[in-house]
Amino acid sequence: MTDLTNLTLTETLDGLKNKQFSATEVTQSYIKSMEANRRLNAYVLETPEVALAQAKEADTRYANGTNKALDGIPMGIKDLFCTKGIRTTACSHILDNFIPQYESTVTQNLLNAGISILGKLNMDEFAMGGSNETSYFGPVINPYKADNSDADLVAGGSSGGSAAAVSANMCVAATGTDTGGSIRQPSALCGVTGIKPTYGRCSRYGIMAFASSLDQAGPIAKSVKDCALLLNVMAGHDDKDSTSATVAVPNFTQLIGKDIRGLKIGIPAEYRPDGLNAEISKLWDDGIAMLKARGAEIVNISLPHTKYALAAYYIIAPAEASSNLARYDGVRYGLRVEGNGLDEMYINTRSEGFGKEVKRRIMIGTYVLSAGYYDAYYLKAQKVRHLIRNDFIEAFKKCDMILTPTSPTPAFPIGDKSMQDNPINMYLNDVFTVSVNLAGLPGMSIPMGLSEHGLPLGLQLIGQAFDEQRIFQVAATLEQDAAFKRK
């Protein structure tokens, strides 16, 4: 039998429905792959017994014809999603032994559709990072290496474990979250497909909060259609999250395979700054040519405030984080380091529990929200956020969708000195992705090719709010034309 872990979600479902193999067999194959690839450090917790028990139930349903939408699909879950009875840490020391007593809505939706949980996936601590190097459990190693070097490369972040696990066939698909690029950037760096849906598409209930006005969950998978099938299940209004949208969830696969003739694709001039990596620039041109050949109309557009998006983001996200992370105080859950009195206990707990990048962002956030600076920084950033959103509103008067690169570079070495020495260099990895979060729009990364040295590169499609359907439609044509093959 062919290796079951090579199959996409769509292919796996077909095989299960046609009784070519059982859910238990699929799950066992992935458990073996998970064990064989431990070097990549993609999982921070393996739950094979949970997965096998769930697979057994799926097999029973296949046998009696009551199978569900994603029955028997083994998935990895980013460690930011609370999973009832399964340790969830946000890859932070401060939540070392946290066992959620409830299930996040997104994972509950997936479980209701019949998936099995292989384990919890590595990520940057509290999703703060672009390389998965801030994890308390250590960095994820990208399954790809450059052909001219033996150095281990980053998987991207913050959903680095999710992207690496999908790329290395350690799960059929994974959940991710994206606050500034955390689904799309690692997907691009690991050669897989991931979508950050419109803000409000998926419930945030039970997902540990980083920046609540930006955070959004989404799938990372092996194909465009796989992502659509997953989002069908993950999305939907939830009474437990008042920011989850009440708009209807369409069938996201519906337009896949449909002609894109006449669709207007916007190409923003600001995304091609001087000094843009030549390979990325060429990849983008190739993508434009593919859409053009399919009959799409290419439209030059301008998103004039793009250059200010990162700075606005690095005020808004830390501000929200400083408030959200105030809850980790050693009283209700997680780590507690005793001290002389209450304040010292708080300080000892938080100083030992949080890593360097998280502390940096909490302090920056506290500063920009503090008396005397609130207007100059936080309010200013929110106004700039408005300008950035208006840019997209204007642009979408001229086009249906926007095509850009996902990441300014391919995967870089773990411990890269310029990024370790200067956090701003690390923040620049999100240059093409943060605006989408600030504007609350859907964005998808599609693997399109390899760099000169054999590293995956991705392009990003940005859609109008709640227009994921057409993103999947266009993404499917790019996927077909680029014919990217995971190694």
Add this chain to the structure above:
Amino acid sequence: MAIDKETVKRIAFLSRLRVEDDKIEATEAEFNKILQWIEQLNELNTDGIEPLVSVNENNITCREDIVTTGNHSKEVLANAPQAAYGYFTVPKVIE
């Protein structure tokens, strides 16, 4: 708006984080670098622009104000580092 050592100490305390004495200078330098980078926003004229607080458009729903859950004190306390008699416990606080 450069920050100084006293500000670093004040922000650290507000954040309930400890910055060791020998790290204060480095922290100050790093924060100033980040703040300087952020200050590029001042190039933009934002007069008359409303701050964007949420991207949800008329989307936030209010549910009926009724009790929908409760009696979960066991689950609530399940992860507490210290609990007694159905309560979280904290170090003694005497003002």
